[in-house]
Amino acid sequence: MRRFLGFIHLLSGFAYAAFLRGNAVNVDSLDPLGKSALAFPKPGYHNGWGTFDQLIDHSDPSLGTFKQRYWYSTQYWKGPGSPVVLVNSGERSxxxxxxxxxxDALLPGLFAKEIGAAVILMEHRYWGRSSPFDTLTSENLKYLTLDNSLKDIINFAQTWVPxxxxxxxxxxxxxxxxxTGGSYAGALASxxxxxxxxxxxxxxxxxSVVQNIGNFWQYHRPIQEATPQNCSRDLGRVIDYIDDVLLNGTEDEKLFLKSRFKLEELQDADFAAAIASGPWLWQRTHFSDQRQKGFNKYHKFCDYIENSVSWFTWTVPGASGVGLEKALQGYARWFTQVHLPSYCEREAGYEGWKGRxxxxxxxxxxxxxxAYHDLTVNNWANRQWNWMLCNEPFKWWQNGAPEGTPTIVSRLLDSEYWESLCHLYFPEGGYGIQRNLTVEKINAWTGGWAVHPITRLLESNGQFDPWRDATVSAVDRPGGPMASTPDHPVILMPGGVHCSDYYKKDWDNNLEVKRTVDEEIRIMRRWVRDFYEHGGEANGHPNEQTSGQTQNNGQTNGQASGQLIGQVVGQIGDLRR
Structure with a gap:
């Protein structure tokens, strides 16, 4: 899932869920670590790209098509009949x-390398240069649905000629x-x-964020579990104090509090969302940061709260922390010295957003x-993702915890706040929440945590991923976290964060992530071997739509697949490892 004016990026990306990006996090699975992972092609790197004529609406082909972008590489491909790995870029260009x-800097390419496959990257509808419309009004966005997005992938796979x-x-x-996919794009797999x-x-x-949740306060629970006790306790103290001032203080008291963060012009809930930028840093942590620098941005945030940012500060606060006043002072220093300076100007640069x-x-x-009036495809606030949160509706509102449960973000961040932003984005209406659609309805359709019976689905989740409790490894899942089975393996990475197994720089710097990736490769190699040994007919594959259809040469699919088995297995090599 990226940031909204107020929501948070699933992936991928990998998933955001707050609206305006200044106040939000996406589920987005691919972050700058992935973008810069391979600055230059390796020797022998071969790739291509193109566009595919995709239906605007799969339920109404008469509406025509749009151009959907894809890229491919045959660097690891072993020839005709070899495997194909397809990845969707999720909610981003x-x-x-x-x-x-x-x-092989990211997991899809590594899969391809290990099984001798071609690898294809497919851009999600409505992002990048794969949008049916240049102007993203509510009327034009109505074809951006989960069902159309799923059918895009099926249609491409079934009809594209490489x-x-x-x-x-x-x-x-x-x-x-x-x-394969990560975060929201990983949920597409399920x-x-x-x-x-x-x-x-x-x-x-x-x-894979398979369970849609409205009041998703549990987003912050894995962050609390991963946070040092002193920082977690002090952060909770600060938030409780801030909420008390915002809810019970005088206007002068509220103004003084906001001024400490240089946010005196913001309304109360917007102020609460702005300073939540600190805890939301955790989603972007990587083991490579800790290995190379000894810390990550979230740890630095905690150091500010604990008043331990100076190289000359040798005393580490105990588990009880430094107390409210010092922690509040440190929080304000972090926001005004590290996060806020030039943030708005640097991030979007709208006229009126200039200044340090x-x-x-x-x-x-x-x-x-x-940001609400920027209807362009490459808009700063990720209008498309906000539409899906409000329309499907995915929701995933990263709220403060219920009363009686420790919280590290303000309880002013509630579902009412986030959903009020839906109307600001789409004042003309027409989105799902306005039409009384619910997360319960979409979970009933997709299966959510339950997941319908499936074969050969591999899921990997992180112990400390903020999105963990929207995956099948959720603590609150009825019956507990899903148990792994041979047909549906589920791996929980000890210490893992969001999509940790997707990045080479993570598996190169953490043994548990490396073990997870090694196991994923072993499973994929076995499943690929099963395809060739069973002629592609095991467990009902191909499906009824395509099974038995004849190819141009008059052979059935089963006959053609059977003739390729020995040839391809020989080309790929021993898949039994």
């Missing part, structure tokens, strides 16, 4: 990410196609397997905020 995705293999030997009927089985032979989802301490990007409750 795929511009500039192809080199990382198509190489430039590198026009013979048809690399179709899903004649070679094993594997879908939903494809559950709702539209048969096209893909196997699926993998990292940090400009706060325009945090002004979510202001209907005149330029």
């Amino acid at each position: 795929a511009e500039g990410t192809d080199r990382a995705y198509l190489s 430039d590198f293999d026009p013979s048809g030997s690399s179709s899903p009927q004649r070679s094993p196609w594997i879908y 939903w494809l397997a559950s709702l539209y089985p048969g096209t893909f032979w196997a699926y993998h989802g990292s940090s 301490f400009n706060t325009g990007c945090f002004d979510s409750l202001n209907p005149s905020n330029p």
Whole structure:
């Protein structure tokens, strides 16, 4: 899931869930670590790109098509009939990410390398250069639905003819196609397997946010579990104090509090959302940061709270922390010295957002905020993702914890606050929440935590991933975290964060992540081997739509697949490792 004016990026990305990006986090699975993971092609790097004529609405083909971008690499491909790995870029433009995705710097490319596959990156509808419309009004956004997004992937896999293999030997009927994604794009893996089985032979989802949750206060629970006790306690003290002032203080007291953070112009809930930027840093942590620098940005945030940022500060506060006043002072110093300076100007640069301490990007409750009126595809606030949160509705509001439960963000961050931003984004209406759609309805359709019976779906989640409790490894899942089975392996990475297994720089710097990736590769190699040993017909593959259809040469899919088995297994090598 990226940031809204007020919500948070699932992936991928990897998933955001707050609205204006100044006050929010996406579930987005691919962050700058992935974008810069491969600055230059390796020797022998071969790739291509193109556009695919995709239906605007799969339920009404008469509306026509739009151009959907894709990139591919055959660097690891072993020839016709070899596997194909497909990854969806999720809720963001795929511009500039192809080199990382198509190489072994990220997990899809590593899968391809280990099983001798071609790897394809597909841009999600409505992002980058894959939008049916240039102007994102509510009317134009109505075709941005989960169902259309899932069917995009199926339609592409079933009808696209690869430039590198026009013979048809690399179709899903004649070679094993594997879908993989992280965060929201990882949830697509589960939903494809559950709702539209048969096209893909196997699926993998990292940090797959399969359960849609309205009051998602549990987003902060893994952060609290991972936070040093002194920082966690002091952070809780500060938030309790801030909430008391905002809810019970005089106007002068509130103004003085906000001025300590240079946020005196913001309304109360916007102020609470702005300073939540600290805890939300945790989602972007990587083991490579800790290995190379000894700390990450979240640890630095905690050091400010504990008044331990100076190199000359040798005394580490005990588990009880430094107390309210010092922690509040440290929090304000972090925000005004580290986070706020030039943030709004640097992030978007709208007219009126210039200046070192400009706060325009945090002004979510202001209907005149330029982010609400930017209807371009490459808009700063990720209008498309906000639409999906408000329309499906995914929701995933990162709220403060209920009374009686320790919280590290303000309880002024509640569902009412986030949903009020839906109306500011889409004042003309027409989105799902306004039409009384609920997360319960979408979970009933997709299966949510329950997941319909599926075969060859591999899921990996992080112990300290903020999105953990929207995955099948959720603590609150009925019956507890999902148990792993041979057909549906579930791996919980000790110490893992969001999509930790997707990044080479993480598996190179953490043994538990490396063990997870090694196990994922072992499972994928076994499933690919099963495809060739069973002629692609095991467990009902291909599906009824395509099974038995004849190819141009008059052979059935089963006959064609059977003739390729020995040839391809020989090309790929020993898949039994």
